[in-house]
Amino acid sequence: MDTWIAVDWGTSNLRAWKMGADGRAVEEAGSDAGMGTLDRDGFEPALLALIEPWLTEGEVTPAVACGMVGARQGWVEAAYARAPCPPVSAGGFVRAPVKDPRFSFHIVPGVQQSGPDDVMRGEETQVAGFLKKEPDFDGVLCLPGTHTKWVHISAGEIVSFNTFMTGEMFALLSKNSVLRHSVTSDGWDEAEFDAAVETALSKPEQAAANLFRIRAGSLLSGLEPAAARARLSGLLVGMELAGSKPYWLGRDLVLIGNKSLSANYRRALSLCGLEAREADASEMTLSGLSQAHADLTKAGVPL
Amino acid sequence: MDTWIAVDWGTSNLRAWKMGADGRAVEEAGSDAGMGTLDRDGFEPALLALIEPWLTEGEVTPAVACGMVGARQGWVEAAYARAPCPPVSAGGFVRAPVKDPRFSFHIVPGVQQSGPDDVMRGEETQVAGFLKKEPDFDGVLCLPGTHTKWVHISAGEIVSFNTFMTGEMFALLSKNSVLRHSVTSDGWDEAEFDAAVETALSKPEQAAANLFRIRAGSLLSGLEPAAARARLSGLLVGMELAGSKPYWLGRDLVLIGNKSLSANYRRALSLCGLEAREADASEMTLSGLSQAHADLTKAGVPL
Numbered sequence: 001m002d003t004w005i006a007v008d009w010g011t012s013n014l015r016a017w018k019m020g021a022d023g024r025a026v027e028e029a030g031s032d033a034g035m036g037t038l039d040r041d042g043f044e045p046a047l048l049a050l051i052e053p054w055l056t057e058g059e060v061t062p063a064v065a066c067g068m069v070g071a072r073q074g075w076v077e078a079a080y081a082r083a084p085c086p087p088v089s090a091g092g093f094v095r096a097p098v099k100d101p102r103f104s105f106h107i108v109p110g111v112q113q114s115g116p117d118d119v120m121r122g123e124e125t126q127v128a129g130f131l132k133k134e135p136d137f138d139g140v141l142c143l144p145g146t147h148t149k150w151v152h153i154s155a156g157e158i159v160s161f162n163t164f165m166t167g168e169m170f171a172l173l174s175k176n177s178v179l180r181h182s183v184t185s186d187g188w189d190e191a192e193f194d195a196a197v198e199t200a201l202s203k204p205e206q207a208a209a210n211l212f213r214i215r216a217g218s219l220l221s222g223l224e225p226a227a228a229r230a231r232l233s234g235l236l237v238g239m240e241l242a243g244s245k246p247y248w249l250g251r252d253l254v255l256i257g258n259k260s261l262s263a264n265y266r267r268a269l270s271l272c273g274l275e276a277r278e279a280d281a282s283e284m285t286l287s288g289l290s291q292a293h294a295d296l297t298k299a300g301v302p303l
Numbered sequence: 304m305d306t307w308i309a310v311d312w313g314t315s316n317l318r319a320w321k322m323g324a325d326g327r328a329v330e331e332a333g334s335d336a337g338m339g340t341l342d343r344d345g346f347e348p349a350l351l352a353l354i355e356p357w358l359t360e361g362e363v364t365p366a367v368a369c370g371m372v373g374a375r376q377g378w379v380e381a382a383y384a385r386a387p388c389p390p391v392s393a394g395g396f397v398r399a400p401v402k403d404p405r406f407s408f409h410i411v412p413g414v415q416q417s418g419p420d421d422v423m424r425g426e427e428t429q430v431a432g433f434l435k436k437e438p439d440f441d442g443v444l445c446l447p448g449t450h451t452k453w454v455h456i457s458a459g460e461i462v463s464f465n466t467f468m469t470g471e472m473f474a475l476l477s478k479n480s481v482l483r484h485s486v487t488s489d490g491w492d493e494a495e496f497d498a499a500v501e502t503a504l505s506k507p508e509q510a511a512a513n514l515f516r517i518r519a520g521s522l523l524s525g526l527e528p529a530a531a532r533a534r535l536s537g538l539l540v541g542m543e544l545a546g547s548k549p550y551w552l553g554r555d556l557v558l559i560g561n562k563s564l565s566a567n568y569r570r571a572l573s574l575c576g577l578e579a580r581e582a583d584a585s586e587m588t589l590s591g592l593s594q595a596h597a598d599l600t601k602a603g604v605p606l
Binding site: 072112114116117118119147162163164165166168169172173176177178203204205206207208209211212213215216217219220221236239240242243244245 | 375415417419420421422450465466467468469471472475476479480481506507508509510511512514515516518519520522523524539542543545546547548
C-alpha cells in the first residue's frame with residue numbers, strides 16, 4: 001500500500017511515475033495525451049493507458065497530479081490557491097471521479113494572484129519540490145518554459161509571481177510568422193544570442209522592429225539560419241530580462257527548467273552580471289508531488 | 304492603346320484595375336491568389352482569371368504591378384532599389400515573360416536599406432502615390448499593416464525606413480496563442496485600448512508579461528473578449544510607438560492604411576500628443592502605379 005503514482009499532466013504532455021516505498025520513482029511512462037487534446041471523458045482512459053500495469057486488483061493505488069489537468073478545461077477544475085500562500089497545501093486538493101476501482105486521482109491546485117492578475121498550474125509543485133530541498137530559501141525562482149514564471153519566495157511562501165509569454169512567442173514567431181523562412185535550422189550561434197540579448201536589454205521597445213530585421217538580414221546580409229534562431233531567442237529573452245528586472249536584480253536566483261532553455265536564461269542573466277543557480281525541473285516536480293502525497297496522507301484524506 | 308492595367312499583388316491577395324484614358328479606374332477585380340499561394344507557373348493564369356475580359360485581340364495592353372509578386376518567391380524577382388532613393392524610378396522595372404500575346408507585365412521593384420537591414424515591396428508604390436499628391440512633403444509616412452512601415456521622406460526620396468512586425472504579432476497572438484481563448488470577439492473597447500497603449504508606452508519591456516495578463520484577466524477578473532482584443536492591440540501598438548518615437552516625434556506624419564487600422568494608430572498617436580493626417584491606401588497605390596506607368600511610357604520602355 002506504500003506504492004503511489006505521480007502524474008505531471010500539462011497542456012501537451014502526460015507523464016507518470018510509479019513511486020516505490022522509499023520515495024523514489026521505480027517506473028516511468030509518458031504520452032502526448034496532454035490536457036489540450038482530451039475531452040472530459042478522455043482523461044481516465046489516457047491515464048490508464050500508461051498506469052494500468054502498475055495497478056493491483058483489490059487495492060486502491062492513489063495518483064497525485066499537477067498541471068493543466070486541474071484547469072477549467074481539464075478533468076476536474078481545482079480552484080486556485082491565492083498568493084501569498086505556500087506553493088502546495090493539503091487543503092485544496094481535488095479528487096477526480098474515476099470508474100476503475102484500482103486507483104484514486106488527486107489534483108494539486110494552481111496558484112492565482114490578483115493585482116496584477118496572474119495564474120500558474122504545475123509550477124507551484126516544482127516550487128514545493130525546491131522548498132523541500134531548501135526550506136529557508138529567500139529569493140526568486142525562474143521557471144523558463146512556454147509561459148515563463150518568475151516567483152518571489154520568502155518564509156516558505158509564494159509572495160508574488162509574474163508570467164512572461166516568451167516561450168510561446170518564440171514558438172509562434174519561429175514556426176508561423178514570416179521569420180520561419182529565416183529560422184530554418186535547429187542550430188545555434190552563441191555570439192549572435194549574446195548580441196541580441198544586449199540589444200533587447202538596451203532597447204526593449206524596438207522588439208517588433210528587431211524581429212523583422214532577422215528577415216531582412218537573411219534577405220540582404222546572408223544571416224544564417226542558426227544565427228537567425230539564436231537572435232530570435234536572444235531578442236525575446238533579453239526583453240523578458242528587461243521586464244523582469246525587479247524580480248532578479250540583486251536576488252538569490254534559481255532556474256528550474258529544461259537544460260537547454262535554462263542554459264540560455266543563465267547565459268543571458270550572466271550578461272546582466274547575475275550568476276543564477278540551476279535545479280532540475282523533473283526532479284523538482286517529483287519532489288513536489290511527493291510532498292503533496294505526504295501532505296494528503298498526513299491530513300488523513302482518504303486516498 | 305491608352306488603356307492599361309494596374310495590379311497590386313501581395314502575399315495573400317491580388318487586385319487589378321482596368322485604367323481608362325483619363326487615368327481613372329473603370330473596372331476592378333480581385334481574388335485571394337496571393338503570391339504566397341502560387342508557384343511560378345501559376346501567376347499568369349491567376350492574373351488572366353481577373354483581366355481576360357479587359358484584353359483586346361491584336362493589341363498589347365500593359366500591366367504594371369507592385370508588391371510581393373516581385374519577391375524571390377514571386378513571379379520574377381525585381382532587385383530592390385537602395386535607399387536613399389526615390390520611391391519609384393523607371394530604371395528598375397522588371398518584365399515578366401507572359402505567354403498570352405495580349406498583355407505585357409511590368410513589376411515595380413521594392414526598396415532595401417542597409418544598416419540596419421530593412422526591405423519593402425509594395426509600400427514604395429503607395430509612397431510614390433502620396434508624393435504625386437504632395438511632392439514637397441518633408442516628414443514621415445506610417446503604413447500600418449502586417450509589417451508596418453515608418454518611412455522618412457525628404458526632397459522626394461525615401462531617406463530611411465523601419466519595419467515593425469506588429470500586425471503579424473497581433474494575428475498570431477489573437478488566433479494561435481493561449482490568448483485565443485480570451486480574444487474570442489471582433490468587438491472593441493476604446494478605453495481598454497487607450498489604457499493598454501499608455502501601459503506599453505511607459506513599460507514596453509513588460510510586453511510579454513502584459514500579454515499574459517490578458518489571459519489571467521479573463522480567467523480571474525472577467526475581462527470581456529472585446530476588451531481583451533482591444534488590450535492586445537493597444538499593447539502592441541503602444542510598444543511600436545515607443546520604439547518608433549525617433550520617426551514620429553515632432554514630425555509631419557501621415558498614415559496610409561486601411562481605415563480601421565489607421566484609426567487605431569491615429570488614436571494611439573494622439574495619446575502621445577501627435578495629430579496624424581490620413582491618406583487612403585488604395586488611392587495611393589493606384590496613384591503610385593499610374594506614376595510608374597507614366598514613367599515607363601516616358602522612358603520609352605517598350606510596353
